Amino acid sequence: MKKVDAVIVGAGAGGGVVAKELAVNGLSVVLLERGKWVTANDCRKDDLRNQRNSTLGNNTGPDDEGNPRVVVDPSGNERIVRPSQPGYMNNAACVGSGTATYGAMAWRFHPNDFRMKSTYGCPEGSTLEDWPVSYEDLEPFYCKAEWEIGVSGNDAGNPFKGPRTKPLPMPPLPPTREHRILEVAAKRLGLHPFDIPMARNSVPYGGRPPCMRCRWCVGFICEVNAKGGTQNTVIPTALQTGNCEVRTRAMVKEILLDDRGRATGVAYFDANDRLQKQEAELVVVAGGAIESARLLLNTRHRLFPRGLGNRHDWVGRNLQGHTYVGAIGYFEEPTYDDLGPGAGIALCDFNHGNPGLRGGGVLANEFIRLPYQFLSRLPPGTPSWGIAHKDAMRRYYRHTIVILGPVQEMPIFEARVQADQRVKDRWGIPVARLSGGKHPHAIEIGEFLVGKATVWLQEAGAIRTWEVINRNLVLSGGQHQAGTCRMGNDPKTSVVNRYCQLHDVDNVFVVDGSVHVTNGGFNPALTIMTIGYWASDYIVRTWKGTRFRS
Amino acid sequence: MNRRRFLQAAAAATGLTAASCAVVPRGRSLNGSEMATLEAICEQIIPADQDPGAAWAGVANYIDRQLAGFYREYRPIYRAGLAEADRRSGGSFAHVPAKRQKEILRQMEKDETTKAFFTLVVSHTMQGFYGDPRHGGNRDYCSWRMLGVPPSPVRGRNQYDLTGGSRS
Numbered sequence: 152m153k154k155v156d157a158v159i160v161g162a163g164a165g166g167g168v169v170a171k172e173l174a175v176n177g178l179s180v181v182l183l184e185r186g187k188w189v190t191a192n193d194c195r196k197d198d199l200r201n202q203r204n205s206t207l208g209n210n211t212g213p214d215d216e217g218n219p220r221v222v223v224d225p226s227g228n229e230r231i232v233r234p235s236q237p238g239y240m241n242n243a244a245c246v247g248s249g250t251a252t253y254g255a256m257a258w259r260f261h262p263n264d265f266r267m268k269s270t271y272g273c274p275e276g277s278t279l280e281d282w283p284v285s286y287e288d289l290e291p292f293y294c295k296a297e298w299e300i301g302v303s304g305n306d307a308g309n310p311f312k313g314p315r316t317k318p319l320p321m322p323p324l325p326p327t328r329e330h331r332i333l334e335v336a337a338k339r340l341g342l343h344p345f346d347i348p349m350a351r352n353s354v355p356y357g358g359r360p361p362c363m364r365c366r367w368c369v370g371f372i373c374e375v376n377a378k379g380g381t382q383n384t385v386i387p388t389a390l391q392t393g394n395c396e397v398r399t400r401a402m403v404k405e406i407l408l409d410d411r412g413r414a415t416g417v418a419y420f421d422a423n424d425r426l427q428k429q430e431a432e433l434v435v436v437a438g439g440a441i442e443s444a445r446l447l448l449n450t451r452h453r454l455f456p457r458g459l460g461n462r463h464d465w466v467g468r469n470l471q472g473h474t475y476v477g478a479i480g481y482f483e484e485p486t487y488d489d490l491g492p493g494a495g496i497a498l499c500d501f502n503h504g505n506p507g508l509r510g511g512g513v514l515a516n517e518f519i520r521l522p523y524q525f526l527s528r529l530p531p532g533t534p535s536w537g538i539a540h541k542d543a544m545r546r547y548y549r550h551t552i553v554i555l556g557p558v559q560e561m562p563i564f565e566a567r568v569q570a571d572q573r574v575k576d577r578w579g580i581p582v583a584r585l586s587g588g589k590h591p592h593a594i595e596i597g598e599f600l601v602g603k604a605t606v607w608l609q610e611a612g613a614i615r616t617w618e619v620i621n622r623n624l625v626l627s628g629g630q631h632q633a634g635t636c637r638m639g640n641d642p643k644t645s646v647v648n649r650y651c652q653l654h655d656v657d658n659v660f661v662v663d664g665s666v667h668v669t670n671g672g673f674n675p676a677l678t679i680m681t682i683g684y685w686a687s688d689y690i691v692r693t694w695k696g697t698r699f700r701s
Numbered sequence: 702m703n704r705r706r707f708l709q710a711a712a713a714a715t716g717l718t719a720a721s722c723a724v725v726p727r728g729r730s731l732n733g734s735e736m737a738t739l740e741a742i743c744e745q746i747i748p749a750d751q752d753p754g755a756a757w758a759g760v761a762n763y764i765d766r767q768l769a770g771f772y773r774e775y776r777p778i779y780r781a782g783l784a785e786a787d788r789r790s791g792g793s794f795a796h797v798p799a800k801r802q803k804e805i806l807r808q809m810e811k812d813e814t815t816k817a818f819f820t821l822v823v824s825h826t827m828q829g830f831y832g833d834p835r836h837g838g839n840r841d842y843c844s845w846r847m848l849g850v851p852p853s854p855v856r857g858r859n860q861y862d863l864t865g866g867s868r869s
Contacts, residue, residue: 522832
């Protein structure tokens with residue numbers, strides 16, 4: 152196959168943005184995606200088979216057969232899991248990846264999220280560190296992401312946010328009933344509620360229609376393309392340039408390196424399982440924190456016997472996602488009006504500055520609930536079967552408000568991705584092995600946020616509340632997976648530099664959640680896209696055909 | 702009163718469970734008597750009252766279909782569990798009175814040997830009752846109607862022209 156300037160592995164939040172930026176700047180690009188190009192047409196609205204709930208499998212990949220992972224629990228027991236099983240930490244394998252199926256919250260991280268160590272100091276047992284880039288460095292790229300992907304919302308009422316140089320391009324959707332109930336309660340408490348920024352059209356934007364407020368939102372491909380992901384924004388733009396080719400069902404095996412250890416392209420299995428070679432001047436790894444780490448670790452070379460970029464054993468380390476915590480309130484009057492996307496109101500009062508805690512998290516009302524999903528929301532003590540269970544479903548379903556938030560976690564070295572040499576996928580490639588747990592501070596922050604969510608619900612009139620928190624220190628990752636190819640200035644304690652370039656090899660970049668030093672107390676998608684613009688800007692400015700301008 | 706309400710009322714009046722009113726046909730994975738036992742168990746897990754229960758909703762059909770597909774690995778545990786429920790009923794679980802059925806299930810929920818089966822059947826019953834009808838249960842979206850969630854209207858696909866800015 153014809154050699155190109157850049158081959159990008161993974162068409163998600165990071166890879167999609169890089170493909171577009173390089174293509175519009177005249178570089179030839181091949182974008183490889185292991186999944187398919189899925190649309191709402193071939194992805195039926197199925198509450199038991201989707202990214203949010205994979206009880207009967209998953210409609211956006213990867214296939215349940217042939218894509219196992221090994222999961223090791225904190226006591227050392229290992230098991231082989233399928234993509235639809237708990238612990239696998241799946242992210243959609245399709246063009247757009249998580250941005251095709253997410254709920255589309257489009258958060259900027261808080262300025263302090265980039266300097267956690269200097270703000271709070273490193274707790275024992277953690278590898279907490281500052282990012283080598285600041286909020287101010289990334290701000291113009293946050294703007295670019297918000298305007299190119301299309302974000303609606305209104306964070307004018309959020310005094311805790313970092314300064315923004317451009318407003319959001321679209322107004323928020325009208326509030327739901329629970330939004331209005333929560334808004335007045337938060338204001339009475341002296342808090343600062345505002346409309347969640349979402350990569351979701353509230354008015355026509357980018358040639359796509361507005362949200363029709365259906366209940367098939369988070370976990371599903373949007374039927375009218377109102378949700379903005381890379382699959383319906385930047386990737387089509389990349390294709391329009393004529394400089395970019397997307398190859399789907401392309402599973403990358405390894406990065407190809409020459410004698411001196413420089414990348415020459417990638418080897419991948421095509422849709423017919425034939426091994427192919429795509430030569431390129433640049434390789435951009437963007438498979439998500441688990442698959443990107445796996446690919447680097449599976450790339451062995453005389454100079455990199457433990458995997459590419461892994462001379463100091465940092466590849467795959469610091470795997471983190473978010474511990475979700477919060478509370479549920481039961482109200483006398485119906486609170487639920489079944490209007491998508493459900494989530495609409497948030498507070499950033501508790502992201503930072505909480506006494507005795509390092510960081511915190513945003514609190515928001517939860518996404519729309521399909522009946523089956525609500526089973527796990529019933530109050531503790533509800534009988535698990537019989538007429539009492541059925542009564543509880545009827546009593547609580549339309550009378551509850553769920554408030555949840557992602558806890559910013561303290562990264563730990565032992566939470567990691569390895570390549571398991573004994574277990575192979577259907578192409579014979581060693582699979583990801585996930586092990587370790589999480590730092591106990593997540594639970595301390597979690598307890599605090601549960602308390603705040605409870606007070607909010609009580610002020611709103613809840614006659615009974617119950618908590619949402621899992622106090623087990625289980626590994627987190629999931630769709631918010633991050634941290635495994637840390638960005639840093641010191642090659643001994645990080646994998647890539649501040650421009651997402653491997654310390655060890657100058658023509659390999661990692662551009663996805665892997666590079667996050669810490670993961671914020673927010674959904675990370677917009678930040679991953681922003682990092683995509685930031686890294687692309689560097690590549691475009693410095694790349695001179697075969698090498699970088701010094 | 703529609704037919705469903707009538708049958709429910711009749712069943713309630715005579716103290717019979719819906720499952721014991723009719724012969725249950727064989728399924729894809731389970732035979733007729735296994736299906737009858739399964740349906741009676743499901744109906745105890747989500748009984749009919751003013752709203753339909755698991756039997757009417759077709760939950761046994763949902764489970765049977767999954768046992769032929771995504772849940773095929775659970776077939777042996779179902780076979781054994783259903784046989785055990787029948788054994789504890791002295792013949793057919795579906796034919797003992799509802800009160801006795803509840804006692805048997807409460808015991809199976811506790812016993813080490815049957816606990817795993819019972820947990821599985823509870824969780825699959827919930828899926829079949831509250832999940833999408835396309836998988837064989839939740840007939841006529843009965844659970845969604847019960848919760849006040851009307852089924853989505855049938856929509857064409859790629860038939861929209863919302864670019865004019867309609868705001869629902």
